[in-house]
Amino acid sequence: MDSDIGALTIIFTEFYYWITVVLMFLIHIGFCMYEVGVSRRKNHMHTLMKNTMVIPLVTITFYFFGWWIYFALPNGPGITGGLLAAPWAVSWGELMGAHMGGAPADAVTFTAADTNYWARINGVFWAAFLLFSWTAASIVSGAVIERIRSGAFWIIAIMVGSVTWIIDAAWGWHPDGWMIQVLGYHDAYASGVIHAIAGGSALAVLIHLGPRIGKFRPDGTPRNIPLQNPWLVTIGLFLIYTGFWGFYVACNIPILDVQEGDGVFYSATNIYLTPTTLSAITLNFLLSLSGGLMATYIVSRGDAFWTYSGGLCGVIGASAGNDLYHPIQAMLIGAFVPVICYKLHHWVERRFKIDDVVGAVAVHGYGGFLGVVVAGFMLWGYPASQKYDALITPWGNFIGAVIMFLVLGFIPVYILAGILKAVGVLRIPREIELVGLDLSEYAARYSSEDEIQKAELEEARATGLLR
Amino acid sequence: MSTGSFENWHGNMLDIGPLYPFVGSEGLMIILGLVFWIGWHIWQHRMESANYKDDMETLRHNDNMNRALRGEKVLRSM
Incomplete structure (x- = not known):
């Protein structure tokens, strides 16, 4: 903060991330509305609270250890080096609190440069990543509604939101991540690091959880459980689209000198510190959204739920390379990926009896996986980052997609959900599922209404209005 | 007496x-935070289990299961 350009850069960056947090908050509101709109009336309150409590639980755990994981684990550890020191990100460090950026209290650990930069960036950068964490956990939430116990879901949400996704971010979404250095992994707007991992995790839970009662006929064919409130679903998905603007720009560093050697060249960069522009990602975001909406409208025969979800899937399918694609490429990829995901969803549903209520495994899991794989082909031979010489390849990105969906998405959550199932806390009792999770809320409401009515009658009698 | 590490804004x-x-008690604050977090899960688990138990008890009484399935009024006291 001792030069004009330095101060402006830091304060602009601080404000920039703060804005992304506000925008990304809309994603969670959208997910809540969407889930409630999809769930049956007898489960509304439970569905809402299940996703709402993701906010505090992932927030505090991401504060305790999630943020540190991102900076400590880019090397694996054990793949390209050891555990890295990240004193600004440990929850007991002074830079995880309100700090003016001047003299550190812990002068042994921190330099003046540390405090100068991280005092202003740490909180907002942490929050931007935290909002990604909510999104990852919330993706799982929609798939499992109407039969999972809230307590079990919240443990899974913490695993996905504050542990596994941030490990994958350290590996494949950090300028020094080993996947960038070794595999040439490229996933600029998080097709794999958010969506594939969350989709893989959702699939793991669904296998243990089983379908909702009545979802499948005795012959194994699926029944359609209609949306309860299509308007709430519509607004929810529009809010998710809106929040995605924050998501996209939060994947960037807004201003950085990207000129190597002599000279200065300021640019926005992606998360790998590779130059990009907001214009490029704005064009590609909108064209991939359009491709997804148009293709899914056709393939679903105009089904509103799938058309909206397909728009989202189009963006997710193009996100891995949306820093570099031409807009028409983004549109065509955005059209191709959701069609495959739509077909896969229905095939998996019939073949394996997977009851994915909101299509999260398809839209996020298959969409994210395919997005990373497609980027490997489309960007073959491009430098994966400015800092390292590794090149993007189909096989590097394919291995990366497997790591995201299977190794960090599916396997850890499959084990965790299996443990929760084994101790009998994964699924709600059958009687409760049949009558609805909101039985207690309704009972309490009826009881309160009866009591109020009785009090009003007594008042009317006492004042002579009623005999 | 001051709980903060500075007393005015006038200097450098x-x-x-x-x-x-x-400042200096961050470790203790984190321990308190962790206790609050873990304690919350234990409390929530007990509360959720007790709630389901009460609901199932209610459903076993009289004709409550049928009433609930038909979307009719069911009270805990019924």
């Missing part, structure tokens, strides 16, 4: 670091 700003009170 580069001398001002942490703004929160009780």
Whole structure:
């Protein structure tokens, strides 16, 4: 903060991330509305609270250890080096609190440069990543509604939101991540690091959880459980689209000198510190959204739920390379990926009896996986980052997609959900599922209404209005 | 008496670091936070289990299961 350009850069960056947090908050509101709109009336309150409590639980755990994981684990550890020191990100460090950026209290650990930069960036950068964490956990939430116990879901949400996704971010979404250095992994707007991992995790839970009662006929064919409130679903998905603007720009560093050697060249960069522009990602975001909406409208025969979800899937399918694609490429990829995901969803549903209520495994899991794989082909031979010489390849990105969906998405959550199932806390009792999770809320409401009515009658009698 | 690590804003700003009170007790604060977090899960688990138990008890009484399935009024006292 001792030069004009330095101060402006830091304060602009601080404000920039703060804005992304506000925008990304809309994603969670959208997910809540969407889930409630999809769930049956007898489960509304439970569905809402299940996703709402993701906010505090992932927030505090991401504060305790999630943020540190991102900076400590880019090397694996054990793949390209050891555990890295990240004193600004440990929850007991002074830079995880309100700090003016001047003299550190812990002068042994921190330099003046540390405090100068991280005092202003740490909180907002942490929050931007935290909002990604909510999104990852919330993706799982929609798939499992109407039969999972809230307590079990919240443990899974913490695993996905504050542990596994941030490990994958350290590996494949950090300028020094080993996947960038070794595999040439490229996933600029998080097709794999958010969506594939969350989709893989959702699939793991669904296998243990089983379908909702009545979802499948005795012959194994699926029944359609209609949306309860299509308007709430519509607004929810529009809010998710809106929040995605924050998501996209939060994947960037807004201003950085990207000129190597002599000279200065300021640019926005992606998360790998590779130059990009907001214009490029704005064009590609909108064209991939359009491709997804148009293709899914056709393939679903105009089904509103799938058309909206397909728009989202189009963006997710193009996100891995949306820093570099031409807009028409983004549109065509955005059209191709959701069609495959739509077909896969229905095939998996019939073949394996997977009851994915909101299509999260398809839209996020298959969409994210395919997005990373497609980027490997489309960007073959491009430098994966400015800092390292590794090149993007189909096989590097394919291995990366497997790591995201299977190794960090599916396997850890499959084990965790299996443990929760084994101790009998994964699924709600059958009687409760049949009558609805909101039985207690309704009972309490009826009881309160009866009591109020009785009090009003007594008042009317006492004042002579009623005999 | 001051809980903070600075007493005024008049000096060199580069001398001002942490703004929160009780600097130096961060480790203790994290332990308290972890206790709150883990304790919350234990409390929530007990509360959720008790709630389901009460609901199932209610459903076993009289004709409550049928009433609930038909979307009719069911009270805990019924």
